[in-house]
Amino acid sequence: MSSTELGLPALPAKPYPPDVERRLAADAAELIARYPHSRSALLPLLHLVQAEEGFVSATGIRFCAEQLDLTTAEVTAVATFYTMYRRRPAGEYHVGVCTNTLCAVLGGDQIFDELKQHLEIENNRTTEDGAVSIERIECNAACDYAPVVMVNWEFFDNQTPESARELVDRLRAGEEVRPTRGAKLCSFKETSRILAGFADEREGAVDESGAGGAPSLAGLRLAKGEALPGTPGAKVVSPRQEGTEA
Amino acid sequence: MTSAEPAEKLLSPVLSASWDDRRPWTLDTYRRHGGYDGLRTALTMAPDDVIALVKESGLRGRGGAGFPTGLKWQFIPQNDGKPHYLVVNADESEPGTCKDIPLLFANPHSLIEGMAIASWAIRCNHAFIYLRGEVVPVLRRLQAAVAEAYAAGFLGKDALGEGNDLDITVHAGAGAYICGEETALLDSLEGRRGQPRLRPPFPAVAGLYACPTVVNNVESIASVPPILARGKDWFKSLGTEKSPGFTLYSLSGHVTNPGQYEAPLGITLRQLLDITGGIRAGHRLKFWTPGGSSTPMFTDEHLDVPLDYEGVGAAGSMLGTKALQVFDETTCVVRAVTRWTEFYAHESCGKCTPCREGTYWLVQLLKRIEAGQGVPGDLEKLLDIADNINGKSFCALGDGAASPIVSSLQHFRAEYEQHINEHRCPFDPAASTVWADRASVHESATEREVHA
Ligand SMILES: Cc1cc2nc3c(=O)[nH]c(=O)nc-3n(C[C@H](O)[C@H](O)[C@H](O)COP(=O)(O)O)c2cc1C
Ligand code: SF4
Ligand code: FES
Numbered sequence: 262m263s264s265t266e267l268g269l270p271a272l273p274a275k276p277y278p279p280d281v282e283r284r285l286a287a288d289a290a291e292l293i294a295r296y297p298h299s300r301s302a303l304l305p306l307l308h309l310v311q312a313e314e315g316f317v318s319a320t321g322i323r324f325c326a327e328q329l330d331l332t333t334a335e336v337t338a339v340a341t342f343y344t345m346y347r348r349r350p351a352g353e354y355h356v357g358v359c360t361n362t363l364c365a366v367l368g369g370d371q372i373f374d375e376l377k378q379h380l381e382i383e384n385n386r387t388t389e390d391g392a393v394s395i396e397r398i399e400c401n402a403a404c405d406y407a408p409v410v411m412v413n414w415e416f417f418d419n420q421t422p423e424s425a426r427e428l429v430d431r432l433r434a435g436e437e438v439r440p441t442r443g444a445k446l447c448s449f450k451e452t453s454r455i456l457a458g459f460a461d462e463r464e465g466a467v468d469e470s471g472a473g474g475a476p477s478l479a480g481l482r483l484a485k486g487e488a489l490p491g492t493p494g495a496k497v498v499s500p501r502q503e504g505t506e507a
Numbered sequence: 508m509t510s511a512e513p514a515e516k517l518l519s520p521v522l523s524a525s526w527d528d529r530r531p532w533t534l535d536t537y538r539r540h541g542g543y544d545g546l547r548t549a550l551t552m553a554p555d556d557v558i559a560l561v562k563e564s565g566l567r568g569r570g571g572a573g574f575p576t577g578l579k580w581q582f583i584p585q586n587d588g589k590p591h592y593l594v595v596n597a598d599e600s601e602p603g604t605c606k607d608i609p610l611l612f613a614n615p616h617s618l619i620e621g622m623a624i625a626s627w628a629i630r631c632n633h634a635f636i637y638l639r640g641e642v643v644p645v646l647r648r649l650q651a652a653v654a655e656a657y658a659a660g661f662l663g664k665d666a667l668g669e670g671n672d673l674d675i676t677v678h679a680g681a682g683a684y685i686c687g688e689e690t691a692l693l694d695s696l697e698g699r700r701g702q703p704r705l706r707p708p709f710p711a712v713a714g715l716y717a718c719p720t721v722v723n724n725v726e727s728i729a730s731v732p733p734i735l736a737r738g739k740d741w742f743k744s745l746g747t748e749k750s751p752g753f754t755l756y757s758l759s760g761h762v763t764n765p766g767q768y769e770a771p772l773g774i775t776l777r778q779l780l781d782i783t784g785g786i787r788a789g790h791r792l793k794f795w796t797p798g799g800s801s802t803p804m805f806t807d808e809h810l811d812v813p814l815d816y817e818g819v820g821a822a823g824s825m826l827g828t829k830a831l832q833v834f835d836e837t838t839c840v841v842r843a844v845t846r847w848t849e850f851y852a853h854e855s856c857g858k859c860t861p862c863r864e865g866t867y868w869l870v871q872l873l874k875r876i877e878a879g880q881g882v883p884g885d886l887e888k889l890l891d892i893a894d895n896i897n898g899k900s901f902c903a904l905g906d907g908a909a910s911p912i913v914s915s916l917q918h919f920r921a922e923y924e925q926h927i928n929e930h931r932c933p934f935d936p937a938a939s940t941v942w943a944d945r946a947s948v949h950e951s952a953t954e955r956e957v958h959a
Binding site: 295296297298300301302303304305307308329338339342343344345346357360361362363365366367368370371398399400401402403404405406407408411413414415416419421440442443444452455456457458460461466467468470472473475476477478479480481482483484485486489490491492 | 514515518519520523524526527530531532590599600601602603604605607608609612613614633639640641642643644646647648650651654676677678679680681682683684695696697698699700701716755756757758759760761763764765766767768769770782783784788800830832834838842843846847850853854856936937939940941942
């Protein structure tokens with residue numbers, strides 16, 4: 262039982278070990294320097310401590326407070342407002358299934374239900390091996406690729422229950438998995454470091470997966486005289502050339 | 508019915524014109540397409556002249572409200588001795604909205620160039636991009652593009668001329684729809700909970716760090732470079748008189764070809780469906796949103812409404828973000844509205860009572876109706892609560908929450924009543940999935956593009 266349950270004030274959190282503290286403080290200084298006012302670096306710092314531990318711990322909150330000269334209460338108030346900051350460790354791969362209306366109707370609800378069953382875990386929980394956590398997420402600005410699944414916030418577009426099950430199986434088996442839009446997956450912690458504001462140093466990561474899938478390019482192709490799939494073609498499909506009349 | 512106009516005539520790729528080129532997210536490709544020419548032009552002009560040009564072009568904000576962009580810039584006080592800030596709203600989280608994310612993924616430099624031009628105009632030396640956090644591929648490209656722009660001298664020391672620096676900070680949010688509301692965004696960017704501020708003072712007077720601040724949507728800012736490069740008359744030659752220019756329409760849902768369609772303002776959904784293969788095979792349109800879930804829904808009666816600010820407004824909705832979410836006859840409207848309402852309840856920031864409490868109670872009622880346990884009087888109660896939220900909340904999230912309820916009850920009241928009278932939902936959710944008609948579903952939906 263924790264001390265709060267006994268009605269006692271919580272003990273101050275332990276700090277990070279000195280070497281971790283030093284390393285993170287250097288990162289924090291770099292982030293803080295990007296803003297005219299230090300407090301603006303709070304969201305990045307919360308991503309940073311999440312990159313260290315996989316969630317925002319009491320130690321992480323204490324660290325942020327010290328770097329920015331805030332109270333832990335002030336930092337906690339902010340950390341609990343935003344859904345991306347986790348209060349318990351995420352899996353190595355955090356799987357978000359969009360169940361906002363459009364994706365849900367197009368199949369996201371079924372995908373989420375089947376994943377839950379397949380992994381035998383509930384929403385916002387992690388598999389016992391620590392490999393995969395799942396979460397119902399809100400619209401992720403990819404409705405033209407519905408139903409959408411995110412893994413460590415990279416896009417897995419146009420999913421089906423089968424493809425999503427296969428995806429998590431491969432993640433658990435430690436196989437290399439590539440998103441439809443985004444770079445080869447890195448761990449949830451490494452992803453959080455990018456979110457904190459540090460560039461992905463992996464060779465070629467920025468260039469992976471092209472400019473977007475068919476939905477992103479549909480309008481441009483049509484405007485260039487290409488016929489879209491499933492349309493009665495008055496036009497000939499002519500990839501990347503000026504339109505050719507049939 | 509087929510459109511009289513061929514597709515090429517109805518569409519006008521500008522922002523999306525380079526997306527099928529080789530690595531369009533790089534500076535090299537962007538420059539090959541005339542990138543940063545607009546900035547060069549802007550820097551030869553006086554800042555006030557740039558503002559005047561953008562104002563005269565008629566460009567209106569693409570973030571939802573359609574406020575004239577040049578006018579917003581003009582509100583920034585000059586010679587006030589305070590720093591000025593430009594903050595780009597890349598929080599894109601309104602359900603259905605999916606234009607800024609593909610734009611930034613394919614062509615982040617169009618935003619950066621626009622930011623440099625806007626910064627010159629409003630005398631800003633430090634600009635910010637507030638990107639929603641859940642889109643790491645886009646964050647990666649933005650970080651890389653900003654670094655490229657620094658290396659090329661478009662950003663950094665003396666970027667806007669001798670002694671006139673420009674810095675851009677890319678800032679990732681952490682999951683909160685309300686942070687798309689511009690004043691909540693500013694609080695969030697200051698390292699606080701994202702809750703809206705009382706207005707006035709407006710951000711133009713007291714925004715980020717209580718300094719004059721322009722908050723603009725990604726697409727608004729990205730639309731500025733072509734105006735500088737090609738002129739306001741070209742811009743005004745597209746679209747309608749009061750809604751000039753081009754814009755990204757995002758088609759999603761039960762359609763043959765979902766995607767981004769850049770067209771002059773004023774195109775209709777009928778025209779878009781005609782040229783893109785229509786509703787998915789064997790089905791018909793039931794309801795759609797013109798600009799995201801917060802805009803009152805339309806039905807097949809509204810297929811010919813011109814999708815510009817005035818046209819959609821006159822028909823009783825809002826152009827919003829031009830997020831055309833299309834649902835066919837297999838979709839239960841009660842289910843759709845329930846899910847959207849759960850979204851608003853989840854995302855309500857809790858600052859004001861009508862929204863915080865009202866969205867909670869709406870969800871309770873809707874879930875009960877959807878489950879077939881509604882009782883007579885529930886629909887009146889829904890409308891009553893929606894009425895107590897709409898126009899009585901602190902920010903527009905509350906109004907948005909009321910929209911799907913009121914509009915769906917207006918168009919589909921009988922369907923709600925059917926749920927109550929038959930004590931069940933008459934729809935089969937399996938029929939609405941993309942794999943329901945697998946045999947007739949086209950491969951295109953899962954096709955992947957790779958540009959080496
Ligand atoms: C709840 C809520 C969410 C919003 N989300 C966004 C958003 O994600 N992106 C955006 O550009 N504007 C959003 N807006 C609108 C902004 O408040 C603001 O009007 C807009 O960023 C101004 O830019 P513009 O003039 O270029 O359109 C939102 C508004 C509300 C009330
Ligand atoms: S309307 Fe909702 S989101 Fe807006 S201030 Fe009130 S509680 Fe917060
Ligand atoms: S509803 Fe799923 S991405 Fe928009």
